[in-house]
Amino acid sequence: MTYGVSMAHTTLPQDPGLALDPDAREHLVAAVPAGPAVLRLCEQHARDGHGPLTLLEGDEDDVLTRLADRLARAGVGLRLYVAGAEGFVRRAVRVGLDAGLQRDEILTEVDATAARDVWCSHCKAITRGVTTTIAPCAGCGRRLEVFHHFSRRHAAYMGFQADAEVPGELPEPEVRWA
């Protein structure tokens, strides 16, 4: 199913990396876990940033809730910086987009686990923390092939039944995102 496709042209998320945007009026940082990328960013801000910087870290659900609250009261000129685990980064980006930010107002860097969320084409459930190229769906149990197609709206990668054509005929799963 995946022959001949250039990885350069897929929908896979492009992470620009965390670097302070010198034009921004205000900087909002969300990181779960808070790691090297955030550290570098805060140091950069301390050195030559202007405009306030706020850091949200800690429990993921809590951070996402506080993020949504902050954004609901924010104005144009804000930049959002998101770092940490792959799954958290995508979910936080979605919160930002839902609040009215554009993708170019959000800077991202995955500097923790690359384990990803997978959307099941068949039952629509999201399976979290997938590290292998074939993984069981948390909703319907089908063994899903993790396809190189990503949706910002679902904050997940596409999965479809790996052995739909011949049940039981499956490639060996590889660990690819750890």
Next chain:
Amino acid sequence: MGVTIDVRVAAVRDLGPDVRELTLAPLNGTPLPAFSPGSHVVVHVPGERTRKNPYSLACAPWSTDAYRIAVRRLDDGRGGSRAVHEHVREGDVLAIEPPRNLFAPVVGARKHLLVAGGIGITPFVSYAHQLVAAGTPFELHHAPAGGPLADELEPLRPDAVHAHADRTALMAAVEAALDAQPLGTHLSVCGPPAMMEAVCQAAKRHGWPGSRVHLERFVLDTGPMDPFTVRLAKSGRELAVGEDETLLEALEAAGADVPYLCRQGICGECRLDVLDGTPDHRDIYLTADERAAGTAIMPCVSRCAGDGPLVLDLA
């Protein structure tokens, strides 16, 4: 390309010393097409030479009974606006091209911040009607006060329309407004180039990314259509390509059978070999190398750099 709508000038109204509003009604009673906010129509202005001038549609986008445009007289232009002021009268029949849109608002923006200088207010008339109908928040700042069309806009949503005495007052208000917009607001600007540049710079200073700032770009897609000559090498025939036709159209009129598909410069079907002369490439099919080599041309949109003759490998 080529399709026009005949309209009758139903009314002429002066909105100020230099600004004239024309109301254009369909000649044959068929409703005019509805359009999207920010659209313009290219008006074929009669005169010594027919000028094709674009004017924003300054009326509600569902105005199918009549269109309204506002023309500011420019004495240093190509003469189209002068011709409108000096020669167009109520009752005249004009040809206009169907509406096109190069300045559409971002649908789904949470709010619109609109900044207009002088006649630049015209595209925001259709914006304002649409946004009020949709219940979308907006804020319009314009200068000078009492300028054309302001009276029509103000009652649509009084607390949203702000008139300013002059450019200085306008810029002060814009600087303040730039710091006070909710996430998801988009900024649209229309006016003299210097004013648009000043607003752009201010937006950048206030942290607005370029993707949130939209400028009216009144550029017709393919650029000026100056006449030139063509020689068909295989027969020696010479043709004139006029300013109202594409190279492809001229070739077809002369009986040449050039294959084509899209007639938009993208599919590559009408490609012809150039033996001499310099093509003026306006397509998006040829590669940069092919353009530089100058030995091929897409006649549906491209022309000759200079008067020609452009020599083609045709009979």
Next chain:
Amino acid sequence: MSATAINVPTGNSPEAIARFPFPFDADGYMYSTNVEEAEKPRSNGVGEWGGRVYDVDEHYRFEIAERDRVLAADPARCQVLPHMRLAAWDVVEDATTRLSRDFPEHFSLEVRGDQRFWTNRLLGIEQSYTLLDDDTLPLEPFEWIVRQLQEDVELLDQRGDDLFFDAGILTFGADWSLDFDLGMSFLEIHGPVPRVHEMGVLPRAFQFLQRLPVGPIYRRTNWTMTVGRRLDTCTEVYHEWGPDRANLRYEEIGERLHLRVEVQHFVRLPRSNAVMFPIRTYLASLDEICTVPAWAVRLERVLATLPQDLVDYKGLTRYRDMTVEWLRERNAARAG
């Protein structure tokens, strides 16, 4: 997400075969920006196709019922993001206007200012409504009209020098998912397609769509193959149609294997400035294809020379060689 047993459709009549949009102009196939002016009839060697943007044919009632069945099982196949309300009404106006003009025996539209009175004699629908007033229709407007079309319809919102897939219906898709792709940009949706980026095909198509004005309409074709006369081959139900790829037997090819052709149109909508992309899917079995000798010969050559990455992307891997052999046998017998 699995639906109850699908209705079994009938094949194509000779008249339908004569109108089939056979997509191959040459003995090989490669991606190109094969966009051409629409509404111009095109010869396929035995008849003509392509005179209309929305095509109503002998399969209408079956396909409408099939669409109903798919939507009942999976409503997420039809979605309209909130800012696409005006685009939805553009589609209602466009489709009702064209259908009443192109098929007056089946459809009528009376217009009085903002008021509309629509008749669909094939489905027994009579509906009066006010343009732009959602409350005057029994369903969300986009859904209301697409449930009367055989086409899948996708809507792209143009903003920020990009085009975003923000509304659509996809009940008859060729292995993709509307629910997953909704909200993506044009280039993102085509991410997984081999070659089209490097070849420049996609960037050209993208620029073309961005510049498309209201008025002139364009079209192109796309093709693949489907085992079984099955319209719903969306990714959501891959587990339903996937096994057929693996269990196709040589002697069944004529009856079960279908050439699947999409006729796609590109239309700029006037009030919303959105780009509308109706996609009409046609199926012809290989037996039906073989009723036109020139088609059988051309299809054999196209399949025999199709590069492996396209074979795999189009899902033909398991049966391409077998199918080439089947066609070769028939074509040789006819020639001999």
